[in-house]
Amino acid sequence: MAEVTMPRLSDTMSEGAVGRWLKKPGDAVADGEIIAEIETDKATMELQAFESGTLQKILVPEGQTVPIGQAIAIIGDGAAPDEAAAPDAGAQQAASEEGGAEASARNTAEAKAEAQQAPATPAPQAAPPASQSNGQSSDERIKASPLARRMADERGIDLRQVQGTGPGGRIIKENIESFQPSAAPTTAPAATQAPAPAASQPAAAAPAPAGEVTPMSRMRRAIARAMTDSQPGTPHIYVTAEIDMAAAVKLRKQIIDSGASEVKISINDLVVKASAKALLKFPTLNSSYTTSADGQPGVARHQQINVSVAVALEDGLVAPVVRDTDKKALGTIAGEIKDMAGRAREGKIKQNELEGATFQVSNLGMFDVVEFTSIIPAPLAASLSVGVVRQTPVVRNGELAVGELMYVTLSVDHRVADGATAAQFLQELRRLLESPMSLLV
Amino acid sequence: MPVITYRQALNDTLGEELARDPNVLLMGEEIGKFQGSYRITEGLQSEFGKQRVVDTPIAEEGFVGLATGAAMLGLRPVVEIMTINFILVAIDQIVNHASKIHYMFGGQARVPLVIRTPSGGVGQLAATHSQSFENWFAYCPGLKVVAPATPYDAKGLMRSAIRDDDPVIFIESLALYDTKGEVPRDDDYTLPIGMAEVKREGADITVVSYSRMTVVAMQVAQNLEKEGISVEVIDLRSLRPLDRPTIINSVKKTNRAVVIEEDWRSYGIGAEIAATIQEEAFDYLDAPVQRVAGVEVPLPYAAKLSQASKPGAQDLINAIRRALQGGKRWQK
Numbered sequence: 001m002a003e004v005t006m007p008r009l010s011d012t013m014s015e016g017a018v019g020r021w022l023k024k025p026g027d028a029v030a031d032g033e034i035i036a037e038i039e040t041d042k043a044t045m046e047l048q049a050f051e052s053g054t055l056q057k058i059l060v061p062e063g064q065t066v067p068i069g070q071a072i073a074i075i076g077d078g079a080a081p082d083e084a085a086a087p088d089a090g091a092q093q094a095a096s097e098e099g100g101a102e103a104s105a106r107n108t109a110e111a112k113a114e115a116q117q118a119p120a121t122p123a124p125q126a127a128p129p130a131s132q133s134n135g136q137s138s139d140e141r142i143k144a145s146p147l148a149r150r151m152a153d154e155r156g157i158d159l160r161q162v163q164g165t166g167p168g169g170r171i172i173k174e175n176i177e178s179f180q181p182s183a184a185p186t187t188a189p190a191a192t193q194a195p196a197p198a199a200s201q202p203a204a205a206a207p208a209p210a211g212e213v214t215p216m217s218r219m220r221r222a223i224a225r226a227m228t229d230s231q232p233g234t235p236h237i238y239v240t241a242e243i244d245m246a247a248a249v250k251l252r253k254q255i256i257d258s259g260a261s262e263v264k265i266s267i268n269d270l271v272v273k274a275s276a277k278a279l280l281k282f283p284t285l286n287s288s289y290t291t292s293a294d295g296q297p298g299v300a301r302h303q304q305i306n307v308s309v310a311v312a313l314e315d316g317l318v319a320p321v322v323r324d325t326d327k328k329a330l331g332t333i334a335g336e337i338k339d340m341a342g343r344a345r346e347g348k349i350k351q352n353e354l355e356g357a358t359f360q361v362s363n364l365g366m367f368d369v370v371e372f373t374s375i376i377p378a379p380l381a382a383s384l385s386v387g388v389v390r391q392t393p394v395v396r397n398g399e400l401a402v403g404e405l406m407y408v409t410l411s412v413d414h415r416v417a418d419g420a421t422a423a424q425f426l427q428e429l430r431r432l433l434e435s436p437m438s439l440l441v
Numbered sequence: 442m443p444v445i446t447y448r449q450a451l452n453d454t455l456g457e458e459l460a461r462d463p464n465v466l467l468m469g470e471e472i473g474k475f476q477g478s479y480r481i482t483e484g485l486q487s488e489f490g491k492q493r494v495v496d497t498p499i500a501e502e503g504f505v506g507l508a509t510g511a512a513m514l515g516l517r518p519v520v521e522i523m524t525i526n527f528i529l530v531a532i533d534q535i536v537n538h539a540s541k542i543h544y545m546f547g548g549q550a551r552v553p554l555v556i557r558t559p560s561g562g563v564g565q566l567a568a569t570h571s572q573s574f575e576n577w578f579a580y581c582p583g584l585k586v587v588a589p590a591t592p593y594d595a596k597g598l599m600r601s602a603i604r605d606d607d608p609v610i611f612i613e614s615l616a617l618y619d620t621k622g623e624v625p626r627d628d629d630y631t632l633p634i635g636m637a638e639v640k641r642e643g644a645d646i647t648v649v650s651y652s653r654m655t656v657v658a659m660q661v662a663q664n665l666e667k668e669g670i671s672v673e674v675i676d677l678r679s680l681r682p683l684d685r686p687t688i689i690n691s692v693k694k695t696n697r698a699v700v701i702e703e704d705w706r707s708y709g710i711g712a713e714i715a716a717t718i719q720e721e722a723f724d725y726l727d728a729p730v731q732r733v734a735g736v737e738v739p740l741p742y743a744a745k746l747s748q749a750s751k752p753g754a755q756d757l758i759n760a761i762r763r764a765l766q767g768g769k770r771w772q773k
Contacts, residue, residue, distance in 0.1 A: 147724060
């Protein structure tokens with residue numbers, strides 16, 4: 001099973017279009033045979049197969065342009081595509097889903113039928129947990145070259161977390177070399193060693209420096225493309241959760257009554273602090289969709305957690321930024337927000353105080369709004385919309401009680417993350433706010 | 442440095458060795474009066490006489506046996522087998538006698554014999570005249586097998602072969618006879634048997650080759666450089682003994698390897714190299730070792746079929762791409 005990738009046919013070529021497929025799925029192809037015509041920026045050229053077998057699947061239809069290096073077809077041993085794809089996870093899974101995603105984008109009956117015939121792998125929405133980013137479960141034999149295996153061993157890298165780009169998803173040397181641990185809480189504290197200067201990290205700072213950009217997996221790229229096809233710009237998804245704020249309300253009252261904080265802590269301050277803490281566990285949501293230096297789509301993980309708070313003005317809206325929100329005490333956060341919001345209303349906020357956000361919180365609770373959605377300010381990956389805390393009948397331990405419920409809705413850039421990640425983030429946010437003592441430590 | 446053909450380098454060397462050592466003699470079919478089917482022995486009989494440049498009957502087993510006996514008694518015969526296809530008639534003399542006498546008789550006699558013969562096909566010589574049997578001899582302990590790719594190496598290795606006290610099979614190539622290269626004049630250099638050469642340094646992939654395939658590999662390496670693919674080319678030069686360290690060191694550097702050979706794929710030189718690499722550099726491999734070899738059929742006479750059966754530059758390029766698959770470095 002081998003991928004045919006968009007070849008580099010000239011020095012200046014960065015992408016190419018499939019002009020014509022000369023073979024169709026199921027056709028036998030021989031090593032060296034011409035299987036397609038590729039249109040480059042300069043000319044139409046022939047694409048040779050360098051593997052013998054059966055053209056298993058065409059991933060890029062005629063007329064579509066893709067960057068060089070991207071898989072455009074799969075040559076296999078002639079087994080039925082689904083059967084052949086089933087035993088291998090990793091890249092083949094991504095490849096087949098890429099096909100699936102594009103098929104649905106084409107939106108023809110034929111394409112739908114095709115997509116439905118590929119039940120071997122889960123749908124993109126049912127994304128595997130971040131700890132298994134290559135989609136291989138722990139008890140499967142992971143395809144890795146002997147060299148990659150040795151390097152991973154030496155560096156203490158778990159091969160299950162590495163995305164392989166070799167044939168059939170095999171993990172090769174450069175995948176180990178470029179590997180960056182994902183979703184590991186240990187990455188966040190590293191930010192203290194290299195705090196980015198605020199001015200150099202404005203809100204619209206994409207593309208981020210190439211070194212920090214994690215290239216997207218093919219699956220991620222396919223999702224990003226499919227989502228943008230249906231929702232151009234930043235494709236949003238919204239996930240809502242209900243949080244019982246009784247304990248948070250009580251804690252807030254205690255802080256105020258005890259005079260522990262110079263500034264009166266608001267519910268929103270608690271939400272801001274809790275969001276920052278939850279982001280530590282879900283760094284994917286503290287990132288930006290971007291392109292790396294070579295033009296490939298990628299995800300830039302932000303080193304700092306800077307939560308901005310939307311402040312309504314008479315005729316407009318600004319969002320001052322609380323830098324290093326995760327590291328600041330609740331009282332500090334409350335003080336900064338109060339100060340900046342006040343100056344924003346007076347038109348005295350400084351530009352650099354509005355830059356560098358990595359996550360945003362909008363709260364319309366003061367207008368008694370129960371629930372709403374917000375548009376993510378580019379280039380953030382997510383924003384949180386917070387409703388009012390209101391007394392509502394709830395069932396606790398099987399008994400009816402008066403609860404203090406609050407609805408939160410997370411808007412997520414679906415190119416960067418999926419619904420499951422958003423839901424897990426909200427679970428963590430809920431856990432923090434329902435046991436709010438953890439916000440004080 | 443003068444530029445001469447591979448043929449000229451061999452002709453010069455044979456003449457020089459005949460002049461240097463009175464024990465050296467040449468034997469073979471039509472090498473004297475006719476001056477050799479491929480003109481390797483041109484002018485040598487008229488210069489050194491019929492005692493030193495001996496025309497033999499068409500009886501390979503007989504004259505290889507004769508040469509073996511002569512070598513045991515102290516002469517240094519250089520036998521020409523017109524093409525390697527005809528060596529099969531003499532294989533019993535080579536494998537059961539020449540290669541084993543020193544060992545089986547307690548070292549009482551050595552066999553300083555050279556058998557030189559062109560291997561591989563050129564033009565439309567069809568199934569029985571286009572074969573490559575060097576692996577048959579490289580398989581046999583007691584023999585040394587060399588296969589130079591350039592005029593310089595042909596000269597250095599021919600000198601070493603003639604001066605070596607063990608039987609050496611000297612593999613030439615019809616397609617290489619007219620190729621040219623620099624060869625120093627008045628320089629009695631020799632090349633050690635059993636040493637490969639890194640003919641071109643590269644970082645991304647190792648191509649292991651010998652004889653004519655080294656020329657193909659060098660061309661391919663040059664072409665792929667334009668795409669940013671850095672190919673290291675190893676010319677084995679000697680098939681037995683095989684210079685394993687040079688291959689292994691290269692693969693440890695590049696992590697990927699392709700072997701190209703002109704003969705059939707199964708049980709070939711490529712199989713031996715691939716096995717060696719996985720044994721000694723397993724933890725350094727980033728992709729399976731690729732083999733490029735001839736199609737496993739009796740070589741067809743029809744020109745196009747014949748061409749299609751032999752490995753060429755495009756086959757090597759495809760194999761290199763297969764081995765590099767998945768590495769973004771080469772796709773951008």
